[in-house]
Amino acid sequence: MTLLSIEGVSRKFGNVTALSDVSIDIQQGEFFALLGPSGCGKTTLLRILAGFETPDQGGVRLDGTDLLKLAPHKRPVNLMFQSYALFPHMTVAKNVAYGLERENLPRAEIKARVGEVLEKVGLEPMANRRPAQLSGGQQQRVALARAIVKRPRLLLLDEPLSALDKKVRAEMQLELKRLQHEVGITFVVVTHDQEEAMSLADRIAVMDQGRVEQVDAPVTLYDRPRTYFVADFIGANNLFTGAIRGGVFSAEGLGPLPSKATTADGSAALAIRPERVRLTEPTPGMVQGVVVDVSFYGGVSHIAVEVTGLGRKVLAATQGSARITPGTVVGVTWRPEDAVLIPN
């Protein structure tokens, strides 16, 4: 069931186009991510949903009602900020109760709801502490508790984990996912960190320069990128530009490459993941190159091959430590079905 419909939203600031005809449907109960490089417009879109920004064109519906007509505080939407914005002089419990107290709910109900939420985020034993007496990860949980205690239909999270160090961040990712499942609230998270988006979200909208490039599940974005930008942005990839003629893809400077062309003739790109690249004995007609670097990253090895005629390296990845040394001349190939063709 669609909860949120973003329909043809555009926004300009002077001559900068922050959003250009953005349309996205977000499902009830979904963990959704807006992912893209700095300046792609994701924060602007989040601010439009929260009500701090208005689009020049387009509409936004939540549960079928026009969200843009509602003032920010009237929207069944909560925004969790990057900086947690906790009140330093209030206890954890007070911080969480604050939003409910402002709604003048009965004391008993506030107490029950705060207790329930603190238990969910594992902070009950710390209910009487002040934010300064908590770790970064615990402060994060308070912020989250404060956002979900009001039971919004939609929770917006702006780079929620960027202030945490790597280890705490990994823990909080799992925690966020678990909590989202448990409370069943639809989450929309903004991030420029693709690993974070991939590990958290059910679906991701990849954005670039104010446009939505692709909306899909993480695995689909990885395996079947539909645009050059997505193929390049999500994970490591080897990309070749060229053209499809008569069902065969030929790369500029290299000639035909293994692929199964199902798309029409015309200019296109070919993407092949490093883990799909096979390095073999070179045979005539095969793409060839010289191994220039072998790096072991605990579990996987990355092998860089300077490809003849390309003036550029191709990256291969293998499990374990690679039994190949720099200077070796190799053939570079892959199974045709592993190559992704992206028409221009």
Ligand SMILES: Nc1ncnc2c1ncn2[C@@H]1O[C@H](COP(=O)(O)OP(=O)(O)OP(=O)(O)O)[C@@H](O)[C@H]1O
């Ligand atoms: N209030 C504003 N006035 C002028 N330009 C703005 C304003 N807000 C955003 N922009 C511009 O609009 C574009 C999109 O900005 P936005 O903050 O939405 O991007 P972002 O993807 O969230 O980037 P970041 O990850 O750096 O926050 C940028 O070029 C930005 O400079």
